[in-house]
Amino acid sequence: MTQHNSADVVMPVRAATFPDGPDSMLLNPDITESQWRGERVRAGLRPRIVLTGLAGSALVVLAVVAGAAVVALGVGILAASASVFAGCYHAARVLTDHRHPPDRPCRLDRAPGAFFFRSRDFTDLGTAGHAVRALIAGVDELHRSPARAWIDPGVPREVHQVVWQVLCCLDRTRAARSLAGDLAADPDSEVGELAAAAREAVEVIDDALDEVVRHVHGCLVLTRAWEAKLRHGELATRTERTLADLPSPSEVRWLSEAAEALPQSVFAYITAARDITGAGAFPWEQPPSSWSRLRRILLRGLSRGASSGRALARRTRSGEGLS
Structure with missing residues (x-):
């Protein structure tokens, strides 16, 4: 299996600006x-x-x-x-x-459905309008997916063609939906049977639309899974390349050992300079002062006194409880 060059693929979904605001449109695949x-x-x-x-x-x-x-x-x-x-x-x-x-x-807008369909062209069809938006978004995602380079170029075109045909069929149900609504409002029982037949015909098309939505979603699930694989492979390659640029453990160990000897060398020179100049001992070399010893003794005595006071208080409370 080889990669396909998809640079020449025309994007079938375009973002456009209309008098009522921005919208996405699906181009006619036959043009x-x-x-x-x-x-x-x-x-x-x-x-x-x-x-x-x-x-x-x-x-x-x-x-x-x-x-x-x-x-x-x-x-x-x-x-x-x-x-x-x-x-x-x-x-x-x-x-x-x-x-x-x-x-x-413009010439493209004079013939609705001849050059493109907008996602808002089907908002008046209820739940079918939501399905149309999902289909248009699915075609766009499939054509922009990195996984498309690994798919036969004819597959995305076929998805585009199928979705376009579905939108054409859905557009042709407008008259039938309007007729079903008009017939349903008629109190005549025979007319009611006609309304039921019209509704049933429309429901068959809506069910087929739902099936197409489900299958297009299945295509997207597969391409997303392959995208995740591609992304994982790219991250693994990037991680391997980045880790390869790091210094080796032996090099880091050598640096640590070299740095370990530095304080000893500095200490030797500093103490030699102290001895030569007679600057006296460093603070860490001097014995503890008498005040420091007295302070430690007082702190230990205070801590013992506090402990004895707490023990006496506990004995007093326990004696009161027994009485």
């Missing part, structure tokens, strides 16, 4: 990278940007040919540069910035 490049080119070549660039370029050409003022030349260069910058900016953010006016949505 190729060349098609996404085409969408980026379209976003960068908006009519206003193109017209601004053409006007700026024309102004630059006229200013150069006619020898016009430097101001006209500068304005033309500025307009052309601004159009290029705006085109690159919109092309780079075509997938991540969807904060458009409601009356002027």
Whole structure:
């Protein structure tokens, strides 16, 4: 088993900003990278940007040919540069910035479900909305996992494809859910049977959704376990390398033995200097003073007196108890 190079894998889950706030979206797996490049080119070549660039370029050409003022030349260069910058900016953010006016949505937002699904697209479906968020997060984690390099590249793509198909099926249940709600509100018994049939059809899809969530979670459990193995191996290698850089026990022992002889050498020189200069004995070489001896005697006497007082008090209390 070998590692696979996953550097060229397109991330199927993107974080984007919408008018209602940030959200995650799952890209359509059937749209190729060349098609996404085409969408980026379209976003960068908006009519206003193109017209601004053409006007700026024309102004630059006229200013150069006619020898016009430097101001006209500068304005033309500025307009052309601004159009290029705006085109690159919109092309780079075509997938991540969807904060458009409601009356002027971008091409990707005009066809919901054609290019991507948002996690909030299914919040009105109750518990199914929670399952959708779990699936999108699972696809994202699987594609970002270090364990992906050890998996066949087709497996993450297949997970992406299956989850996308599940979201498409779930999106198609909106009419059936609405119909089931309308039929359930009708008092007619025959209509109630139709409502039960509609609910049952929707429940079959919801059960399949739960199964997909369970299987995707199983994939994540396996990749997380392998990530833990990889992390443990990295830590073991790092620990071994770090410990190998430490000094050996024999070297440390030699340092300890070398340091042990240092105080003796210093002591020999210091005592020799004391003897030569006649500086007298050091404090630790002097005998205890009479005051120190008296102080120790007093402390011992006080401690004995305190012990005798405590013993007498105990005997007195015991005598009172007997009486």
